[in-house]
Amino acid sequence: MLDLRLIRSDPDAVKAALARRGDVDAGAVDALLALDAERREATEAAETLRAQQKQDARAVAAAQKAGEDASAAIAAARELAEQVKARAAQAAEADRALQGALAALPNLPDPTAAPADEVVREVGEAWIPDFPAQDHLALAGPRVDMERGARLSGSRFAYLRGDLVFLELALVQWTLRTLAGHGFEPVIPPVLVREEALYGTGFLPDTEQQIYHLPADDLYLAGTSEVALASMHAGEVLAAEDLPLRYAGFSPCFRREAGTAGRDTRGIFRVHQFDKVEMFSFVHPGESQAEHERLLAIEEELLTALGVPYRVVNIAVDDLGASAAKKYDCEAWLPGQAQYRELTSTSNTTDFQARRLNVRFREAKGKPAVLHTLNGTAVAVGRTMIALMENGQQADGSVVLPEVLVPFGAPARLEPLG
RNA sequence: GGAGGGGUGGCAGAGCGGUUGAAUGCGCCGGUCUUGAAAACCGGUGGGCCCGAGAGGGUCUCGCGGGUUCGAAUCCCGCCCCCUCCGCCA
Numbered sequence: 001m002l003d004l005r006l007i008r009s010d011p012d013a014v015k016a017a018l019a020r021r022g023d024v025d026a027g028a029v030d031a032l033l034a035l036d037a038e039r040r041e042a043t044e045a046a047e048t049l050r051a052q053q054k055q056d057a058r059a060v061a062a063a064q065k066a067g068e069d070a071s072a073a074i075a076a077a078r079e080l081a082e083q084v085k086a087r088a089a090q091a092a093e094a095d096r097a098l099q100g101a102l103a104a105l106p107n108l109p110d111p112t113a114a115p116a117d118e119v120v121r122e123v124g125e126a127w128i129p130d131f132p133a134q135d136h137l138a139l140a141g142p143r144v145d146m147e148r149g150a151r152l153s154g155s156r157f158a159y160l161r162g163d164l165v166f167l168e169l170a171l172v173q174w175t176l177r178t179l180a181g182h183g184f185e186p187v188i189p190p191v192l193v194r195e196e197a198l199y200g201t202g203f204l205p206d207t208e209q210q211i212y213h214l215p216a217d218d219l220y221l222a223g224t225s226e227v228a229l230a231s232m233h234a235g236e237v238l239a240a241e242d243l244p245l246r247y248a249g250f251s252p253c254f255r256r257e258a259g260t261a262g263r264d265t266r267g268i269f270r271v272h273q274f275d276k277v278e279m280f281s282f283v284h285p286g287e288s289q290a291e292h293e294r295l296l297a298i299e300e301e302l303l304t305a306l307g308v309p310y311r312v313v314n315i316a317v318d319d320l321g322a323s324a325a326k327k328y329d330c331e332a333w334l335p336g337q338a339q340y341r342e343l344t345s346t347s348n349t350t351d352f353q354a355r356r357l358n359v360r361f362r363e364a365k366g367k368p369a370v371l372h373t374l375n376g377t378a379v380a381v382g383r384t385m386i387a388l389m390e391n392g393q394q395a396d397g398s399v400v401l402p403e404v405l406v407p408f409g410a411p412a413r414l415e416p417l418g
Numbered sequence: 419g420g421a422g423g424g425g426u427g428g429c430a431g432a433g434c435g436g437u438u439g440a441a442u443g444c445g446c447c448g449g450u451c452u453u454g455a456a457a458a459c460c461g462g463u464g465g466g467c468c469c470g471a472g473a474g475g476g477u478c479u480c481g482c483g484g485g486u487u488c489g490a491a492u493c494c495c496g497c498c499c500c501c502u503c504c505g506c507c508a
Contacts, residue, residue: 039468040467040468040469043467043468043477044468044469044476044477046477047467047468047469047476047477047478048476048477050476050477050478051476051477053488053489054437054477054489055437056488056489057436057437057488057489058436058437058489059437059488060436060488060489061436061437061488061489062436062437064436065436070488073488074488074489075488076488077488077489078487078488079488080488081487081488081489095467194498237464237465365447367465368465
């Protein structure tokens with residue numbers, strides 16, 4: 001949600017910023033300002049009448065207390081009450097329309113968000129094995145069981161088996177420990193969430209077709225723990241000295257992948273359910289750009305420690321989700337596919353989610369003000385295991401895994417299995 | 419799933435149809451006193467929206483949303499949440 005005051009005070013700047021995204025109707029801002037004017041007019045009219053009504057009610061009370069006949073005053077007040085009701089309904093309707101228009105606008109892009117996808121840097125070598133490269137599914141063998149997964153739950157569901165399970169758990173444990181060292185409190189959040197949480201994080205209205213819904217309980221399966229982490233402080237006013245607040249959420253993630261039929265159908269690259277460790281920060285508005293770079297640096301630190309070659313992409317402004325002002329993706333090099341593929345992503349959502357979720361902070365003596373939130377993937381477990389397998393592959397079909405994970409219970413290598 | 423109780427300001431806790439945005443206590447902020455601190459005393463102390471340059475004014479807000487009424491924290495309806503007991507259960 002954008003700041004209505006900003007839209008009022010500098011509509012041209014807002015229009016120009018939104019125009020960069022390319023997906024916003026040119027007249028949307030003017031339409032919104034018209035609704036705003038309408039709402040203010042209706043509100044003022046309703047409140048003036050309401051003030052009169054309260055005064056009259058007090059007069060009735062005073063008259064009755066004095067033992068006088070108040071029936072004439074009550075009759076007059078009854079008529080006024082009708083007017084108040086009508087005007088208040090009008091004001092409420094205008095406000096609803098305004099809120100709807102406001103909720104439909106995406107965040108303003110950061111000036112440094114790229115006009116087109118821009119590779120910021122490449123780290124590590126985009127290598128090709130000097131033996132026939134295998135992809136993760138071939139390397140995993142029966143440890144990734146797509147057939148049985150599909151039989152159980154349909155396409156894009158998999159059983160993870162054997163060694164791969166220990167690898168996953170080690171990866172998660174190692175990541176959470178590393179993040180704890182960076183000041184992130186580990187969190188295992190609910191994955192079933194109410195609609196408000198999705199609205200508050202900007203996934204609704206925007207990506208409804210990607211979200212699983214359980215109508216019997218009117219709950220949604222979150223596609224990322226970002227939803228739950230962002231909502232953790234909804235409605236709260238945090239003390240400025242408690243910022244930044246950093247959380248590392250570990251949870252399964254659920255995505256319908258509507259509209260991706262036929263894409264990435266091999267293996268576990270794109271599945272309906274995967275586990276992920278997500279970073280989430282609540283920061284002072286002046287700190288969000290620095291925090292964004294910080295989250296990116298942590299993502300790179302993790303990839304580097306795992307020995308995965310990657311490149312950083314400043315994502316094109318017209319490709320940002322509704323809530324992001326700027327986004328970096330880290331794309332890992334996958335020798336099995338001979339291409340870079342998205343592994344992690346970090347977004348500065350500035351005040352967009354915080355305003356929707358009503359998360360504020362207060363300086364020692366100041367008024368509450370909206371803070372900024374950011375999110376970033378620490379480890380998307382499935383895709384990270386893909387990168388580890390494909391980059392660790394040997395000529396004999398075995399896989400050498402990162403040593404850093406071994407103390408956390410990961411196997412040192414995966415032997416070729418059928 | 420069944421039966422009951424409850425959600426009031428930062429916290430505790432009154433009010434249960436009439437000038438109550440809300441007693442009282444605690445906390446917090448400022449002041450007096452003090453060498454300093456404590457105690458005591460005095461004053462102040464939520465948030466949103468609208469108008470206004472500001473001072474200030476108006477309005478909404480007693481879990482959330484509706485309704486009844488001239489008037490609702492108080493009455494009615496729906497929803498959310500918390501607690502107790504029973505049942506079921508990882």
